[in-house]
Amino acid sequence: MSWGAIALLAAGAYGFKLAGVMGLGRLLTGTWATAIGALLPPALLFGLVAVQTLAIDTEEGVRLAIDARLAGVAAGAIAVWRGIPFVGVVVTAAVVTGGVRALG
Amino acid sequence: MSRPSYIRDSVIMGIAVGFFGMGFGVLSVSSGLSVAQTCAMSLLVFTGASQFAAVSVIGSGGDPISAVGSGLLLAARNGLYGISLARHLTGSWLRRSAVAQLVIDESTAMGMGQEDPADIEGGVLAGGISVFLFWNLATLIGAVAGSSIGDPNVFGLDAAFPAGFISLAAPALRHRPGQVAAATGAIIGTVAIPLTPPGLPILLSALGAVIALLIVGPPPAQLSPQPNPEVGAE
Numbered sequence: 001m002s003w004g005a006i007a008l009l010a011a012g013a014y015g016f017k018l019a020g021v022m023g024l025g026r027l028l029t030g031t032w033a034t035a036i037g038a039l040l041p042p043a044l045l046f047g048l049v050a051v052q053t054l055a056i057d058t059e060e061g062v063r064l065a066i067d068a069r070l071a072g073v074a075a076g077a078i079a080v081w082r083g084i085p086f087v088g089v090v091v092t093a094a095v096v097t098g099g100v101r102a103l104g
Numbered sequence: 105m106s107r108p109s110y111i112r113d114s115v116i117m118g119i120a121v122g123f124f125g126m127g128f129g130v131l132s133v134s135s136g137l138s139v140a141q142t143c144a145m146s147l148l149v150f151t152g153a154s155q156f157a158a159v160s161v162i163g164s165g166g167d168p169i170s171a172v173g174s175g176l177l178l179a180a181r182n183g184l185y186g187i188s189l190a191r192h193l194t195g196s197w198l199r200r201s202a203v204a205q206l207v208i209d210e211s212t213a214m215g216m217g218q219e220d221p222a223d224i225e226g227g228v229l230a231g232g233i234s235v236f237l238f239w240n241l242a243t244l245i246g247a248v249a250g251s252s253i254g255d256p257n258v259f260g261l262d263a264a265f266p267a268g269f270i271s272l273a274a275p276a277l278r279h280r281p282g283q284v285a286a287a288t289g290a291i292i293g294t295v296a297i298p299l300t301p302p303g304l305p306i307l308l309s310a311l312g313a314v315i316a317l318l319i320v321g322p323p324p325a326q327l328s329p330q331p332n333p334e335v336g337a338e
Contacts, residue, residue, distance in 0.1 A: 001135075001136070001137050001141065001158070001159070001162045001168055001171060002168060003141065003144075004168075005158075005168035005169075005171060005172050006141055006144055006145055006148070006149070007148075008172050009145075009149050009154065009158055009171075009172045009175045009176065009179075010144075010145075010148035010149045012172070012175075012176045012179060013148075013149045013150070013151050013154055013175070013176065013179040013182070014148070014204070014205060016176075016179050016180050016181075016182050016183035016186070017182045017183060017186050017204040017205060017207045018186070018201060018204045019183050019186065020182065020183035020184060020185060020186020020187045020188075020189070020190065020204075020207065021186035021189060021190050021193060021200060021201075021203070021204040021207060022186075022190070022197075022200060022201060022204065024183070024186075024187045024190075025186050025187040025188070025189065025190020025191065026190050026191075028187065031322065032317070032322075034191075034322075035281070035317050035321075035322035035323060036313050036314065036317060037187055037188045037190075037191065038188070038276075038281075038282075038322075038323050039276075039281055039282065039285040039312075039313035039316050039317060039323060040184055040185075040187065040188045040285075040310055040313045041185065041188050041212060041213075041216045041273070041276065042216075042273050042276040042277065042282045042285045042286040042289065042312075042313075043285040043286065043288065043289030043309050043310055043311070043312030043313040043316070044181055044184055044185065044212075044289060044306060044309055044310055044313075045209070045212070045213055045216075045269045045272075045273045045286075045289075046269075046270075046273065046285075046286040046287070046289040046290040046293070046309065046312070047289040047290060047292060047293030047305060047306045047308070047309020047310070047312070048181075048209060048266070048269060048293070048306050048309075049266040049269050049270060049290060049293075050289075050290045050291075050293035050294040050297070050305070050309070051293055051297060051305050051306055052262070052263075052265055052266040052269075053263070053266045054294055054297060055297045055302075055305075061298075062297060062298065062301075062302055063297070063298050064294070064297050064298055068260070068263070069260075069262060069263040069266070071263075072260050072263030072264075072267065073263050073266045073267050073270070075267075076263070076264075076266070076267025076268075076270060076271070077267065077270050079267075079271075080267075080270050080271045080274055084271075085109070085271075086109070086113045086116075086217070086268060086271045086272065087112070087113065087116055089267050089268060089270070089271040090116065090117075090120070090264045090267060090268045090271070091264075092267070093260065093263045093264050093266070093267030093268070094259055094260035094261055094263060094264040094267075095260060096260065096263070097260030097262070097263035097264075098258065098259045098260030099260075101257075101258065101260065
Protein backbone atom coordinates (compact mmCIF):
# COMPACT_ATOMS: atom_id res chain seq x y z
CA MET A 1 0.00 0.00 0.00
CA SER A 2 1.55 3.27 -1.11
CA TRP A 3 1.87 6.44 0.94
CA GLY A 4 -0.50 8.04 -1.54
CA ALA A 5 -3.23 5.50 -0.79
CA ILE A 6 -2.71 5.97 2.95
CA ALA A 7 -2.97 9.74 2.54
CA LEU A 8 -6.16 9.34 0.50
CA LEU A 9 -7.74 7.07 3.12
CA ALA A 10 -6.67 9.37 5.95
CA ALA A 11 -7.99 12.46 4.18
CA GLY A 12 -11.28 10.76 3.38
CA ALA A 13 -11.75 9.38 6.89
CA TYR A 14 -11.03 12.77 8.46
CA GLY A 15 -13.21 14.45 5.82
CA PHE A 16 -16.22 12.42 6.98
CA LYS A 17 -15.56 13.28 10.63
CA LEU A 18 -15.06 16.95 9.85
CA ALA A 19 -18.11 17.15 7.59
CA GLY A 20 -20.25 15.83 10.43
CA VAL A 21 -18.80 17.83 13.30
CA MET A 22 -18.20 21.13 11.49
CA GLY A 23 -20.55 20.97 8.52
CA LEU A 24 -23.88 19.18 8.58
CA GLY A 25 -23.99 18.99 12.34
CA ARG A 26 -23.81 22.79 12.59
CA LEU A 27 -25.98 23.60 9.60
CA LEU A 28 -28.91 21.36 10.41
CA THR A 29 -30.99 23.08 13.04
CA GLY A 30 -34.65 22.94 13.89
CA THR A 31 -36.90 20.39 15.53
CA TRP A 32 -36.53 17.62 12.97
CA ALA A 33 -32.78 17.87 12.66
CA THR A 34 -32.43 17.95 16.43
CA ALA A 35 -34.60 14.85 16.81
CA ILE A 36 -32.71 12.99 14.08
CA GLY A 37 -29.44 14.00 15.75
CA ALA A 38 -30.62 12.50 19.02
CA LEU A 39 -31.89 9.29 17.39
CA LEU A 40 -28.95 8.61 15.05
CA PRO A 41 -26.58 7.29 17.74
CA PRO A 42 -28.92 4.56 19.06
CA ALA A 43 -29.82 3.54 15.48
CA LEU A 44 -26.18 3.43 14.32
CA LEU A 45 -24.78 1.83 17.46
CA PHE A 46 -27.38 -0.95 17.39
CA GLY A 47 -26.62 -1.50 13.71
CA LEU A 48 -22.98 -1.79 14.78
CA VAL A 49 -23.92 -4.17 17.60
CA ALA A 50 -25.75 -6.38 15.07
CA VAL A 51 -22.73 -6.44 12.75
CA GLN A 52 -20.22 -7.11 15.54
CA THR A 53 -22.41 -9.88 16.95
CA LEU A 54 -23.68 -11.63 13.83
CA ALA A 55 -21.37 -10.96 10.85
CA ILE A 56 -18.42 -13.21 9.99
CA ASP A 57 -15.86 -12.96 7.24
CA THR A 58 -15.64 -15.99 4.99
CA GLU A 59 -13.92 -16.79 1.74
CA GLU A 60 -17.16 -16.00 -0.09
CA GLY A 61 -17.65 -12.70 1.70
CA VAL A 62 -19.46 -11.61 4.82
CA ARG A 63 -22.39 -13.68 6.09
CA LEU A 64 -24.60 -14.07 9.14
CA ALA A 65 -23.55 -16.51 11.84
CA ILE A 66 -24.81 -17.45 15.27
CA ASP A 67 -21.89 -18.31 17.51
CA ALA A 68 -20.39 -17.69 20.95
CA ARG A 69 -20.57 -13.93 20.47
CA LEU A 70 -24.36 -13.97 20.57
CA ALA A 71 -24.36 -15.75 23.93
CA GLY A 72 -21.97 -13.18 25.39
CA VAL A 73 -23.78 -10.17 23.97
CA ALA A 74 -27.13 -11.55 25.17
CA ALA A 75 -25.66 -12.02 28.66
CA GLY A 76 -24.31 -8.47 28.46
CA ALA A 77 -27.73 -7.16 27.43
CA ILE A 78 -29.33 -8.87 30.42
CA ALA A 79 -26.69 -7.30 32.64
CA VAL A 80 -27.55 -3.87 31.19
CA TRP A 81 -31.24 -4.52 31.83
CA ARG A 82 -30.44 -5.44 35.45
CA GLY A 83 -28.65 -2.14 35.92
CA ILE A 84 -25.09 -3.53 35.99
CA PRO A 85 -22.54 -0.76 35.21
CA PHE A 86 -20.43 -0.63 32.02
CA VAL A 87 -17.43 -2.53 33.37
CA GLY A 88 -19.58 -5.38 34.67
CA VAL A 89 -21.40 -5.62 31.33
CA VAL A 90 -18.18 -5.78 29.34
CA VAL A 91 -16.65 -8.42 31.61
CA THR A 92 -19.85 -10.50 31.57
CA ALA A 93 -19.95 -10.55 27.77
CA ALA A 94 -16.26 -11.43 27.45
CA VAL A 95 -16.39 -14.20 30.07
CA VAL A 96 -19.53 -15.81 28.63
CA THR A 97 -18.21 -15.68 25.04
CA GLY A 98 -14.78 -16.90 26.07
CA GLY A 99 -16.41 -19.67 28.15
CA VAL A 100 -18.69 -20.84 25.34
CA ARG A 101 -15.67 -20.92 22.98
CA ALA A 102 -13.60 -22.89 25.49
CA LEU A 103 -16.43 -25.44 25.85
CA GLY A 104 -17.16 -25.58 22.12
CA MET B 105 -21.86 15.62 41.72
CA SER B 106 -19.25 12.92 41.97
CA ARG B 107 -16.63 12.55 39.32
CA PRO B 108 -18.21 10.97 36.27
CA SER B 109 -17.41 7.30 35.70
CA TYR B 110 -16.47 7.92 32.07
CA ILE B 111 -12.79 8.35 32.92
CA ARG B 112 -12.47 4.85 34.35
CA ASP B 113 -14.75 3.36 31.69
CA SER B 114 -12.71 5.05 28.95
CA VAL B 115 -9.43 3.64 30.25
CA ILE B 116 -10.89 0.13 30.35
CA MET B 117 -12.24 0.57 26.84
CA GLY B 118 -8.85 1.83 25.69
CA ILE B 119 -7.08 -1.23 27.07
CA ALA B 120 -9.53 -3.54 25.31
CA VAL B 121 -9.05 -1.61 22.07
CA GLY B 122 -5.30 -2.02 22.53
CA PHE B 123 -5.54 -5.78 21.98
CA PHE B 124 -7.08 -5.14 18.58
CA GLY B 125 -4.60 -2.36 17.86
CA MET B 126 -1.79 -4.85 18.37
CA GLY B 127 -3.59 -7.20 16.01
CA PHE B 128 -3.80 -4.40 13.46
CA GLY B 129 -0.09 -3.72 13.74
CA VAL B 130 0.71 -7.37 13.13
CA LEU B 131 -1.71 -7.76 10.22
CA SER B 132 -0.62 -4.53 8.58
CA VAL B 133 3.09 -5.40 8.59
CA SER B 134 2.38 -8.93 7.40
CA SER B 135 0.30 -7.42 4.57
CA GLY B 136 3.39 -5.62 3.35
CA LEU B 137 3.08 -2.18 4.92
CA SER B 138 6.13 -0.76 6.66
CA VAL B 139 6.14 0.01 10.37
CA ALA B 140 6.00 3.73 9.57
CA GLN B 141 3.05 3.28 7.23
CA THR B 142 1.28 1.12 9.79
CA CYS B 143 1.70 3.73 12.52
CA ALA B 144 0.66 6.50 10.13
CA MET B 145 -2.58 4.62 9.46
CA SER B 146 -3.45 4.45 13.16
CA LEU B 147 -2.53 8.08 13.77
CA LEU B 148 -4.15 9.61 10.68
CA VAL B 149 -6.94 7.28 9.62
CA PHE B 150 -7.81 6.38 13.22
CA THR B 151 -10.91 4.33 12.68
CA GLY B 152 -10.22 0.68 13.34
CA ALA B 153 -12.64 -1.11 11.04
CA SER B 154 -11.46 0.94 8.04
CA GLN B 155 -7.83 0.23 8.81
CA PHE B 156 -8.41 -3.51 9.14
CA ALA B 157 -10.43 -3.56 5.91
CA ALA B 158 -7.82 -1.62 3.94
CA VAL B 159 -4.83 -3.74 4.95
CA SER B 160 -6.87 -6.94 4.50
CA VAL B 161 -7.59 -5.99 0.89
CA ILE B 162 -3.88 -5.33 0.33
CA GLY B 163 -2.90 -8.53 2.14
CA SER B 164 -5.15 -10.62 -0.07
CA GLY B 165 -3.65 -9.13 -3.23
CA GLY B 166 -6.22 -6.41 -3.88
CA ASP B 167 -5.36 -3.07 -5.47
CA PRO B 168 -4.92 0.13 -3.45
CA ILE B 169 -8.06 1.73 -4.90
CA SER B 170 -10.23 -1.14 -3.59
CA ALA B 171 -8.41 -0.91 -0.25
CA VAL B 172 -9.15 2.81 0.05
CA GLY B 173 -12.74 2.27 -1.11
CA SER B 174 -13.40 -0.44 1.47
CA GLY B 175 -11.85 1.71 4.16
CA LEU B 176 -13.89 4.77 3.28
CA LEU B 177 -17.17 2.86 3.23
CA LEU B 178 -16.49 1.86 6.83
CA ALA B 179 -15.34 5.36 7.79
CA ALA B 180 -18.46 7.13 6.53
CA ARG B 181 -20.50 6.43 9.66
CA ASN B 182 -18.18 8.67 11.68
CA GLY B 183 -19.67 11.56 9.72
CA LEU B 184 -23.12 10.60 10.98
CA TYR B 185 -21.81 10.40 14.54
CA GLY B 186 -20.34 13.86 14.01
CA ILE B 187 -23.72 15.28 13.05
CA SER B 188 -25.13 14.10 16.37
CA LEU B 189 -22.17 15.21 18.43
CA ALA B 190 -21.64 18.62 16.80
CA ARG B 191 -24.00 20.50 19.08
CA HIS B 192 -22.33 19.11 22.18
CA LEU B 193 -18.79 20.10 21.24
CA THR B 194 -17.60 23.46 22.52
CA GLY B 195 -14.65 25.74 21.97
CA SER B 196 -12.92 27.31 19.04
CA TRP B 197 -13.08 26.19 15.43
CA LEU B 198 -9.56 24.80 15.75
CA ARG B 199 -10.35 22.83 18.89
CA ARG B 200 -13.48 21.29 17.39
CA SER B 201 -11.59 20.41 14.21
CA ALA B 202 -9.07 18.53 16.36
CA VAL B 203 -11.79 16.78 18.38
CA ALA B 204 -13.35 15.66 15.07
CA GLN B 205 -10.45 13.23 14.58
CA LEU B 206 -11.57 11.47 17.79
CA VAL B 207 -15.13 10.88 16.56
CA ILE B 208 -15.41 7.08 16.19
CA ASP B 209 -17.68 4.30 17.50
CA GLU B 210 -16.15 4.16 20.97
CA SER B 211 -16.01 7.89 21.70
CA THR B 212 -19.53 8.46 20.39
CA ALA B 213 -20.84 5.65 22.58
CA MET B 214 -18.97 6.97 25.62
CA GLY B 215 -20.50 10.39 25.01
CA MET B 216 -24.04 9.20 24.66
CA GLY B 217 -23.64 6.93 27.67
CA GLN B 218 -23.68 9.97 29.96
CA GLU B 219 -26.88 10.62 31.89
CA ASP B 220 -26.26 14.36 32.04
CA PRO B 221 -26.14 16.02 28.59
CA ALA B 222 -23.49 18.36 30.00
CA ASP B 223 -21.18 15.32 30.33
CA ILE B 224 -21.50 14.24 26.69
CA GLU B 225 -18.48 16.24 25.53
CA GLY B 226 -16.42 14.94 28.44
CA GLY B 227 -17.37 11.37 27.56
CA VAL B 228 -16.45 11.87 23.90
CA LEU B 229 -13.08 13.39 24.83
CA ALA B 230 -12.23 10.78 27.47
CA GLY B 231 -13.26 7.89 25.24
CA GLY B 232 -11.56 9.36 22.18
CA ILE B 233 -8.28 10.26 23.86
CA SER B 234 -8.02 6.94 25.70
CA VAL B 235 -8.72 4.90 22.59
CA PHE B 236 -6.34 7.09 20.54
CA LEU B 237 -3.47 6.55 22.98
CA PHE B 238 -3.94 2.81 23.45
CA TRP B 239 -4.70 2.17 19.76
CA ASN B 240 -1.56 3.93 18.57
CA LEU B 241 0.73 2.53 21.24
CA ALA B 242 -0.55 -0.98 20.58
CA THR B 243 -0.22 -0.53 16.80
CA LEU B 244 3.44 0.37 17.24
CA ILE B 245 4.09 -2.60 19.52
CA GLY B 246 2.31 -5.02 17.16
CA ALA B 247 4.05 -3.64 14.09
CA VAL B 248 7.53 -3.81 15.65
CA ALA B 249 7.07 -7.14 17.44
CA GLY B 250 5.35 -8.74 14.46
CA SER B 251 3.28 -10.91 16.77
CA SER B 252 0.42 -10.29 19.15
CA ILE B 253 -0.04 -11.37 22.77
CA GLY B 254 -2.63 -13.80 21.52
CA ASP B 255 -5.97 -13.90 19.83
CA PRO B 256 -8.17 -11.43 21.75
CA ASN B 257 -11.20 -13.38 20.59
CA VAL B 258 -10.16 -16.32 22.78
CA PHE B 259 -10.97 -14.13 25.77
CA GLY B 260 -14.28 -13.08 24.23
CA LEU B 261 -13.08 -9.52 23.70
CA ASP B 262 -14.89 -9.36 20.37
CA ALA B 263 -18.20 -9.72 22.24
CA ALA B 264 -17.18 -7.19 24.89
CA PHE B 265 -17.49 -4.33 22.40
CA PRO B 266 -21.09 -4.82 21.25
CA ALA B 267 -22.12 -5.48 24.86
CA GLY B 268 -20.32 -2.32 25.95
CA PHE B 269 -22.09 -0.34 23.23
CA ILE B 270 -25.46 -1.61 24.47
CA SER B 271 -24.53 -0.49 27.99
CA LEU B 272 -23.53 2.98 26.77
CA ALA B 273 -26.62 3.34 24.59
CA ALA B 274 -28.87 2.57 27.56
CA PRO B 275 -29.90 6.20 28.30
CA ALA B 276 -31.42 6.43 24.80
CA LEU B 277 -33.42 3.28 25.44
CA ARG B 278 -35.51 4.87 28.19
CA HIS B 279 -37.84 6.58 25.73
CA ARG B 280 -39.95 5.06 22.97
CA PRO B 281 -38.30 6.90 20.01
CA GLY B 282 -34.87 5.70 21.16
CA GLN B 283 -36.11 2.14 21.54
CA VAL B 284 -37.64 2.14 18.04
CA ALA B 285 -34.48 3.70 16.54
CA ALA B 286 -32.28 1.05 18.20
CA ALA B 287 -34.54 -1.87 17.24
CA THR B 288 -35.00 -0.80 13.62
CA GLY B 289 -31.30 0.05 13.35
CA ALA B 290 -30.40 -3.45 14.53
CA ILE B 291 -32.91 -5.12 12.20
CA ILE B 292 -31.80 -3.13 9.15
CA GLY B 293 -28.16 -3.78 9.97
CA THR B 294 -28.75 -7.52 10.34
CA VAL B 295 -30.71 -7.86 7.11
CA ALA B 296 -28.05 -5.89 5.23
CA ILE B 297 -25.09 -7.99 6.47
CA PRO B 298 -25.28 -10.70 3.78
CA LEU B 299 -26.62 -8.34 1.09
CA THR B 300 -24.24 -5.36 1.11
CA PRO B 301 -20.48 -4.76 1.35
CA PRO B 302 -18.96 -4.18 4.82
CA GLY B 303 -19.72 -0.70 6.13
CA LEU B 304 -23.05 -0.32 4.37
CA PRO B 305 -25.12 -2.25 6.97
CA ILE B 306 -24.20 0.27 9.66
CA LEU B 307 -24.82 3.24 7.34
CA LEU B 308 -28.23 1.83 6.42
CA SER B 309 -29.09 1.34 10.09
CA ALA B 310 -29.16 5.14 10.32
CA LEU B 311 -32.56 4.87 8.64
CA GLY B 312 -33.77 3.56 11.99
CA ALA B 313 -33.57 7.14 13.31
CA VAL B 314 -35.83 8.40 10.50
CA ILE B 315 -38.28 5.52 10.91
CA ALA B 316 -38.48 6.12 14.68
CA LEU B 317 -39.16 9.81 14.15
CA LEU B 318 -41.90 9.07 11.60
CA ILE B 319 -43.58 6.38 13.70
CA VAL B 320 -43.33 7.67 17.25
CA GLY B 321 -42.13 11.25 16.93
CA PRO B 322 -39.21 13.10 18.49
CA PRO B 323 -37.52 12.01 21.73
CA PRO B 324 -38.23 13.94 24.94
CA ALA B 325 -36.51 17.31 25.26
CA GLN B 326 -34.00 16.02 27.81
CA LEU B 327 -32.02 14.43 25.02
CA SER B 328 -32.62 17.10 22.46
CA PRO B 329 -29.88 19.48 23.32
CA GLN B 330 -29.95 23.01 24.54
CA PRO B 331 -28.63 25.79 22.32
CA ASN B 332 -24.93 25.68 21.78
CA PRO B 333 -23.12 26.37 25.04
CA GLU B 334 -20.68 28.83 23.52
CA VAL B 335 -20.52 30.90 26.69
CA GLY B 336 -17.32 30.29 28.61
CA ALA B 337 -15.80 28.37 25.73
CA GLU B 338 -12.08 28.72 25.36
